[in-house]
Amino acid sequence: MRRTVRTLAAIGAALAGLGLTTLPAAAQGSADGDRGEVIYTVERDDTLYGIADKYLVNDAAALELARHNRIRNPRRLPIARTLRIPNALLRFAEVELEVDSFSGPVTLDGAVPTVGTRLREGTLVRTGRNGFVTFGARQRFGGRISLPSNTSARLLRARRYVLGNRLDVDFQVTRGRATATSPRLEGEDRLRMRTPLAVTAVRGTEFRIAYDPEAGDVSLTEVTEGNVAVAAGGEERAAPAGFGIASSAAGVSAPEALLPSPGFEDPGAIQTGEALEFTLEPVSGATGYRVQLARDASFLDVINEQLTGDVTARFDGLDNGRYFVRARAISASGLEGLSDAYSFRRKRLGVAAEAGPAGDDDSYRFAWRGAGDGASSYAFQLWRDGEQAMMLVDEIGLSTTAIALSNLSAGRYKWRVAIAQGDEEEGLLKVWGPAQVLVVTE
Numbered sequence: 001m002r003r004t005v006r007t008l009a010a011i012g013a014a015l016a017g018l019g020l021t022t023l024p025a026a027a028q029g030s031a032d033g034d035r036g037e038v039i040y041t042v043e044r045d046d047t048l049y050g051i052a053d054k055y056l057v058n059d060a061a062a063l064e065l066a067r068h069n070r071i072r073n074p075r076r077l078p079i080a081r082t083l084r085i086p087n088a089l090l091r092f093a094e095v096e097l098e099v100d101s102f103s104g105p106v107t108l109d110g111a112v113p114t115v116g117t118r119l120r121e122g123t124l125v126r127t128g129r130n131g132f133v134t135f136g137a138r139q140r141f142g143g144r145i146s147l148p149s150n151t152s153a154r155l156l157r158a159r160r161y162v163l164g165n166r167l168d169v170d171f172q173v174t175r176g177r178a179t180a181t182s183p184r185l186e187g188e189d190r191l192r193m194r195t196p197l198a199v200t201a202v203r204g205t206e207f208r209i210a211y212d213p214e215a216g217d218v219s220l221t222e223v224t225e226g227n228v229a230v231a232a233g234g235e236e237r238a239a240p241a242g243f244g245i246a247s248s249a250a251g252v253s254a255p256e257a258l259l260p261s262p263g264f265e266d267p268g269a270i271q272t273g274e275a276l277e278f279t280l281e282p283v284s285g286a287t288g289y290r291v292q293l294a295r296d297a298s299f300l301d302v303i304n305e306q307l308t309g310d311v312t313a314r315f316d317g318l319d320n321g322r323y324f325v326r327a328r329a330i331s332a333s334g335l336e337g338l339s340d341a342y343s344f345r346r347k348r349l350g351v352a353a354e355a356g357p358a359g360d361d362d363s364y365r366f367a368w369r370g371a372g373d374g375a376s377s378y379a380f381q382l383w384r385d386g387e388q389a390m391m392l393v394d395e396i397g398l399s400t401t402a403i404a405l406s407n408l409s410a411g412r413y414k415w416r417v418a419i420a421q422g423d424e425e426e427g428l429l430k431v432w433g434p435a436q437v438l439v440v441t442e
Helices: 002-018 048-055 059-069
Strands: 037-041 082-086 092-094 097-103 106-108 124-127 132-137 144-147 151-161 166-182 190-194 199-202 205-211 219-225 227-232 235-240 243-248 276-279 288-294 302-308 312-315 321-330 342-346 350-357 363-371 377-384 393-398 402-406 411-423 427-432 436-440
Touching (some): 048 059, 059 082, 097 106, 132 302, 190 205, 219 235, 227 243, 235 243, 288 312, 302 312, 350 436, 363 377, 363 411
Antiparallel strands (some): 037 082, 092 151, 097 132, 106 124, 124 151, 132 144, 144 166, 151 166, 166 205, 190 199, 199 227, 205 219, 219 243, 227 235, 321 342, 350 363, 363 402, 377 393, 377 411, 411 427
């Protein structure tokens, strides 16, 4: 009690010196996200110190709270009066955002993370070309934030206040893009994602934000689930799922319907080539597409992406395994549309071949080398150009990597080689190399 008496006396003296009087109650209800305050309704037996002892960071915060609300007598607070308490005065526990997955160039304050690395308030996150990272929260929030390539972002705040057990997460993207998922916001919980131009506030939703200072002074918000409110330039608009908003210093655009998900031509085809290739079905109104590869269907573990101005996307080689691909159409405003995830299998299997004289005038040697893991056999075909239905040579089940032919009459021939492997899912998997031309002269 001795500490209580001294603190109350000090606060009372300070307030008396200021000559403050009690103001009428402010607005009732929940957290004021714009002003960074929470509204607290005084209960029976509440005192200023009692509120400070339970909810504020220290004794000095009680004096600041009194000044902020023009309270004269800290011992007597009218029941049902509302107090505006700045978030900066509230006691809190840090929300533990951790690295769930990452690939490629990713740094946190310049250091390369590991899975499980904590993301602290104020930390600068950077992803480079083909760098991707997803952060997950372990507490009741259970949300996730994912950053793709070429993004700079900072965690401004990640707290759970003692007062009301209220969540407060604030994340800023200064360049690039971010996807946020917040499945379990309750009561006065708050998740805000911002760019230098706009603030997006959400409750139980999934959405993306983007900002590129070199591409124009525009901030983008794309909603894939739930609803968000976007504020910029003194204006605010709501956007439901399936819509996006472009914001600038001048204000907020009307919600724009997001373009539909592009389809793929044969998305489940086994990717056996040295590079992975995907062909999209065009979407009306699209100016380009973003195509992404991931290890999981939720695209939390993204491993590569490509922006393309046409309907083809080509990626460098990938280890064997099962992966997922998705694409988003980009509108003229820069908003990226909806997407569906497709599963595909990567199994490298191919053959490179060449032909040349076999050492005498009328013999030719055809040699090849296979690419792929596992025991392989080969097939060889040769025919006169334009007469593929009438094979001159058609060998299968070859274990050697070369064949010699002689007595080929003058003319233009085509030939090709296939590699074949037994596969648990497909049975026999067979891939033909490209047909090549051989011209035999007299």
